[in-house]
Amino acid sequence: MTALVASALQKRYGSVVALGGVDLTVEPGELVGLIGANGAGKSTLMKIACGLVRPSAGEAMVCGAPARSRDARRSLGYLAELFRFPGWATASEVLALHQQLAGSLGGRTERDELLELVGLSDAAGRRVEGMSKGMQQRLGIAQALIGEPKLLLLDEPTSALDPAGRRDIRTLLLGLRERGVAVLLNSHLLGELELVCDRVVVLGHGRIVAAGRPEELTRTGGVEIQTGDGIRRFPQARREDIPRLVSELVSQGVDIYEVSLIRDTLEDVYLQALERE
Amino acid sequence: MRETLIIARHAVQETIRRRVFVVVLVLTILFLALFTVASAKAFAAEGSFQFGSNGPVGPAGVASLTTVTLLGLGVFGSLFLAAVLGVFLTVGAVAGDAERGLLQPLVVRPLGRRQFLLGRLVGAAAVSIAYVTVLYAVVLVIVHQAGGQWPDFIVGPAVALMGAVTILVAMSLLGSVFLSTMANGIAMFMLYGAGLVSGLLASIGAALNAHTVQTISHDITIALPFEGLYEAAVHSFASNAAGLARVAVNLGPFGAAQAGSTFFYLWAVVYFGLAAMIATAGFERRDL
Numbered sequence: 001m002t003a004l005v006a007s008a009l010q011k012r013y014g015s016v017v018a019l020g021g022v023d024l025t026v027e028p029g030e031l032v033g034l035i036g037a038n039g040a041g042k043s044t045l046m047k048i049a050c051g052l053v054r055p056s057a058g059e060a061m062v063c064g065a066p067a068r069s070r071d072a073r074r075s076l077g078y079l080a081e082l083f084r085f086p087g088w089a090t091a092s093e094v095l096a097l098h099q100q101l102a103g104s105l106g107g108r109t110e111r112d113e114l115l116e117l118v119g120l121s122d123a124a125g126r127r128v129e130g131m132s133k134g135m136q137q138r139l140g141i142a143q144a145l146i147g148e149p150k151l152l153l154l155d156e157p158t159s160a161l162d163p164a165g166r167r168d169i170r171t172l173l174l175g176l177r178e179r180g181v182a183v184l185l186n187s188h189l190l191g192e193l194e195l196v197c198d199r200v201v202v203l204g205h206g207r208i209v210a211a212g213r214p215e216e217l218t219r220t221g222g223v224e225i226q227t228g229d230g231i232r233r234f235p236q237a238r239r240e241d242i243p244r245l246v247s248e249l250v251s252q253g254v255d256i257y258e259v260s261l262i263r264d265t266l267e268d269v270y271l272q273a274l275e276r277e
Numbered sequence: 278m279r280e281t282l283i284i285a286r287h288a289v290q291e292t293i294r295r296r297v298f299v300v301v302l303v304l305t306i307l308f309l310a311l312f313t314v315a316s317a318k319a320f321a322a323e324g325s326f327q328f329g330s331n332g333p334v335g336p337a338g339v340a341s342l343t344t345v346t347l348l349g350l351g352v353f354g355s356l357f358l359a360a361v362l363g364v365f366l367t368v369g370a371v372a373g374d375a376e377r378g379l380l381q382p383l384v385v386r387p388l389g390r391r392q393f394l395l396g397r398l399v400g401a402a403a404v405s406i407a408y409v410t411v412l413y414a415v416v417l418v419i420v421h422q423a424g425g426q427w428p429d430f431i432v433g434p435a436v437a438l439m440g441a442v443t444i445l446v447a448m449s450l451l452g453s454v455f456l457s458t459m460a461n462g463i464a465m466f467m468l469y470g471a472g473l474v475s476g477l478l479a480s481i482g483a484a485l486n487a488h489t490v491q492t493i494s495h496d497i498t499i500a501l502p503f504e505g506l507y508e509a510a511v512h513s514f515a516s517n518a519a520g521l522a523r524v525a526v527n528l529g530p531f532g533a534a535q536a537g538s539t540f541f542y543l544w545a546v547v548y549f550g551l552a553a554m555i556a557t558a559g560f561e562r563r564d565l
Binding site: 050051071073140 | 378565
């Protein structure tokens with residue numbers, strides 16, 4: 001069953017159009033990245049999917065159930081962009097509360113596993129108010145994983161993490177994908193999305209302006225060859241031209257040290273999409 | 278029901294474990310200490326005096342007057358402190374917590390928003406009711422220790438006080454659905470003040486026999502039934518009293534001119550239900 005289906009989803013706040021008719025599906029085991037400028041509608045799309053916001057038109061279905069329904073919320077885990085847990089509670093207490101609300105029977109074993117998964121094994125008894133922002137974000141991710149959700153909605157999950165923390169979360173996401181969990185990931189860290197996502201959706205002014213696999217979206221932009229007398233660029237060349245170019249240069253007696261295929265990054269794709277808008 | 282109880286328990290835990298609870302505890306002890314001293318001094322200083330054309334008031338009448346006045350003061354203080362606690366627990370329960378990001382992780386869980394709100398209401402009301410009951414009981418004991426008298430009725434006023442704090446909690450929770458924490462706090466402060474003014478108007482109306490003033494006071498009490506319940510509690514302290522004690526109950530600074538009625542108690546229940554229903558409907562429709 002498809003984890004998330006958004007059909008002609010619209011959301012207006014007065015005269016402001018946050019979503020202008022978005023169609024999107026996320027299949028089980030698929031990791032979909034959302035990118036777009038601030039106010040493009042990424043968080044609104046996630047909030048509609050998890051029932052925090054009512055759509056003005058269209059519908060969202062989570063694992064076959066209408067978003068906002070209890071069945072839909074039983075199937076998902078959500079990490080908000082701006083979230084907080086009570087400062088007086090310990091990490092373990094936060095997870096225990098969410099286990100109760102989610103109806104999870106995992107008990108202490110599940111809590112310990114999740115804390116270990118996000119690197120907080122030693123902080124189970126620590127109060128939230130004594131945690132760094134990065135630790136709180138890790139706890140937020142652990143909270144979203146309670147009850148083994150089929151769909152994970154993560155809104156900027158790595159914004160407060162250091163590079164090592166980001167790598168841990170990437171590894172975690174890849175593990176979840178292998179277990180068949182569908183993930184919708186919203187992040188401004190485009191390089192990160194490029195590394196883990198099966199598909200990337202670019203939102204602009206509440207509409208999808210580009211979508212596809214990262215390698216489809218990122219086109220080649222020429223070949224760069226580092227030679228003994230400097231870097232030579234071949235802007236029109238493609239991957240299959242590389243052997244010929246190298247052969248020609250070698251026959252001319254040029255020393256070659258490195259050959260690079262230049263690709264547009266997701267950032268380039270994103271900026272071009274915004275310019276077209 | 279299970280989810281409601283989980284949220285209620287969480288709310289109670291939050292009350293007890295936040296540092297502000299220590300502040301409430303310290304202020305309560307301070308209030309009770311001052312009240313103990315004031316009660317002892319008041320009974321030590323009492324004597325007999327002339328009461329208009331009714332002749333001299335003897336020691337028994339003065340003791341009765343002192344008891345009723347002190348009880349009025351004690352109940353006023355108890356309700357005020359309980360109101361502060363109850364409002365504090367609920368003033369930012371929806372809009373404030375949503376703004377701080379505390380609410381979203383909870384309401385995406387498979388519990389209804391109605392159950393969530395009911396849980397917050399039950400938790401805050403339970404804490405406030407327990408607090409006001411304990412405070413009321415201690416006030417009665419202090420006055421009895423100082424003057425040797427119990428009020429005419431004990432349980433009725435306690436129930437009325439519990440009702441008053443429950444309505445205040447419901448009003449604050451309702452406000453939190455539609456207003457920011459700051460705006461709701463100011464609104465609750467002003468409504469509580471309006472209730473006090475209504476009580477004073479009732480006393481003035483009774484003293485001057487001014488029906489319009491009494492009608493205005495009565496209408497405010499209908500709009501803010503926590504005040505009517507408070508007045509009913511104070512009024513019933515000396516239901517059987519006569520003479521000066523009766524006058525103190527009706528006109529004194531900590532007295533109450535309006536007694537409760539069956540209609541009013543029913544209205545208070547309906548008012549509570551309406552507040553809870555409107556809060557739930559507003560919360561169901563609110564985007565977070």
